[in-house]
Amino acid sequence: MALSHLFTGIDLLAFQFLLASGGCVAAGLGVWVVMTLCRRWLPGIAAQRSVWLLGQCTIIAAFLLILLPQSERLRLLPPIDIEEFAAPRAPAAANTTNVAASSQPPVASETASPRIYLTWAAYGWLVLYAAGLGDALVRLLRIRRTLHALAAAGHQTSAQPMDTFEVDAPISPMLFGLFRPRLLLPRHLRGFDSGQRQLILDHELTHWRRRDLHWAGAGILLQTLLWFNPFMRLLRNRLAWALELGCDRDVLQGRPPAQRKAYAAALVAQLKLQQAPITTALAFGNVTHDTLASRIALIRDPRGALHSRWARIATVAGLAGVLAASLALQPSLASQRMAQLSCTTLVDAATGQRLLHDGQCDARATPASTFNIVVSLMGFDSGILVDEHTPVMPYKPGYTDWNESWRTETDPTSWLITSNVWFAQNVTRQLGEARVQRYIDGFGYGNRDISGDAGKHNGLTMSWIGSSLQISPDEQVDFLRKIVNRQLPLSAKAYQMTGRILPAQTLANGWTIHGKTGTASPVLPDGSDDKQRQYGWYVGWATKGARTIVFARMMLDHRQQTYAGARARQAFLSEVATQLDTL
Incomplete structure (x- = not known):
């Protein structure tokens, strides 16, 4: 067995x-x-x-x-x-990368x-x-x-x-x-x-x-x-x-x-x-x-x-x-193999018809880097972000630099490609807590809680990364529908520029996918990051002709060599996106 x-x-x-x-x-x-x-x-x-x-x-x-x-x-x-x-359990491979990196899954014996x-x-x-x-x-x-x-x-x-x-x-x-x-x-x-x-x-x-x-x-x-x-x-x-x-x-x-x-x-x-x-x-x-x-x-x-x-x-x-x-004084039980969940949900952007709804799609989790879509909308609406390549922000020592690719100057386009955390943090800092909260409330985004970790006063910089802000896949597609249908209290430029810098690709079946990945660790009861599991997100919209479908793919599973967000994206593109014409 x-x-x-x-x-x-x-x-x-x-x-x-x-x-x-x-x-x-x-x-x-x-x-x-x-x-x-x-x-x-x-x-x-x-x-x-x-x-x-x-x-x-x-x-x-x-x-x-x-x-x-x-x-x-x-x-x-x-x-x-x-x-x-x-x-x-057999020892896992050493974790030689940053907090977002993944270790090898444990090698299990058949006995x-x-x-x-x-x-x-x-x-x-x-x-x-x-x-x-x-x-x-x-x-x-x-x-x-x-x-x-x-x-x-x-x-x-x-x-x-x-x-x-x-x-x-x-x-x-x-x-x-x-x-x-x-x-x-x-x-x-x-x-x-x-x-x-x-x-x-x-x-x-x-x-x-x-x-x-x-x-x-x-x-x-x-x-x-x-x-x-x-x-x-x-x-x-x-x-x-x-x-x-x-x-x-x-x-x-x-x-x-x-x-x-x-x-x-x-x-x-x-x-x-x-x-x-x-x-x-x-x-x-x-x-x-x-x-x-x-x-x-x-x-x-x-x-x-x-x-x-x-x-x-x-x-x-x-x-x-x-x-x-x-x-x-009662210990809780934990099992890395049991504590898994997944969801794939697709909704027709125009009619709101649910096309696919598979898994625990009402379970909230940290949005991780999918929150960069929100930061982009706020940044372009407020004027902090100007266009695809403006502003160019230089890297400074002390910035969040979990990945080596972040230790360089970054513009809005490269920011979304690399999920550069410090770039998003600079935007939210310039907006200020009150203004960010007004945007989040106006968007109706998840639980709307940007307070951050208790007692750390880091809501502006960390609330969306394994912290207080939580959103479910169902709530993600509701939010994405508002973007596609331009139902949020934002300028036309905010919609236009966010669509331009969001990573996109056209599939062989003619559908163009605009999507954003996200990866983060769950938080254990003692407040530490879970070193064994990762949340993986892939959210966005797919267009072909006059039709647009919004989607959210979320999973929680054991860490692997690739980021959970990248695996969620690959699973969506190979298992779901190729079947969009049948939905």
Whole structure:
């Protein structure tokens, strides 16, 4: 199997899901530690349902944030290259040219067992997760059927705020049904004292008034989604415990000690009669022998279950810290072979009809040297540029000179041929930031952000080279249509001269192609340039007779000996331009 086929975009999602699953378990440990400490120092949170549900939400948030690619810039740990982790890579050729140059692609061995095993592990976890999720859903469905079967077998009693059924089964009095609440009362309640029966009924009705079913349902849903995380189960159990304690507190508020004692006695009696509680229902006897003593202690002395604003504040602060730490300390995954994209889009300039639209054409990237089309329009419109060969700007030490061909005097024509960066920078400097921004806004160019690198104040000179300014292929062709149709707020000279200096060639099929290439490196999450990949652009328009087609070709792939822009141009001319007559 060739290594180029081992990893795909779907593989990356599988690896990312595996990483997020492990990350949320680590976050769950942090949440549980915080909740345990808060419960020890602030016992009042035991009866506060909001903090326990918030703990579950924190773990879910950690899981989702790890999956988001935008969160990679917030992470402190360097990304893990899956390919380097899975198998050693042959050394690449030395980079002996400037930043825009390319190194040789790595030589990959056909023996890729570690990579295959890593891929199997990622997909195996996806299969296991899906199976576990399916099993959890089946269990919930079975419990739902059991509860409905109990209600169907019971006898409907006198009217309550919800349907109430008396059943001949050793169950606890329980409330169930998220959208249509129903109350099940075991027949053995008839043997209880009338005062105890009323207290038990008040308990279930208090659950209903407090909307505890919705809180319990949310906890069950979150636990089901992350069924593999043991801390989700622990937190959901604590949520159920808090719902019962809060309900006890509200039922017994203001009642005399005798009724509190009767309430506790009813709880003990119920526990002796019932079987295992049904976890998806809110049950009066939803306790275990381990928690019975604690619940009775709180029934007798409700002061331990009082609301505490400081308990909530401390818990929320602790959970926020866990979420921030889990995001910052989770490494992201990287794969040079997976992080590739491409687009080819062609549009009829006159009608706007889309003729070809292949790939991720809405993905924004740095415009690189294709931005020189914009600089040309601004330069000729403002008068800074005069004609094809005026002005001639001399090279000065200190100018951006990544390529040797730039270390010479340059005029507008040679500037576009060689993609001379310092020439464009001189034009934008003379225009000034405010004027450039007005042009960009008037053009509607990409994201219109010429701020440059954060904190470097280099927007006028670097914003279009792997920096803040971004544009998609779809946006490129929209911009090019405005040029061809002369719909921009520019002088006629700006259109005319830009068309003259834009590199052109006539193909054997009679089409004349005016186009500009562009090459730049992606920016990694740590702010450095990616030494392994390059963006390549080729944008412009093709004319034949009265017809004009605007086009944009963009790709992101592994560095090679030739610039990515040159390869994008060659691919367009050989694969697409020869077929223009059929579009």
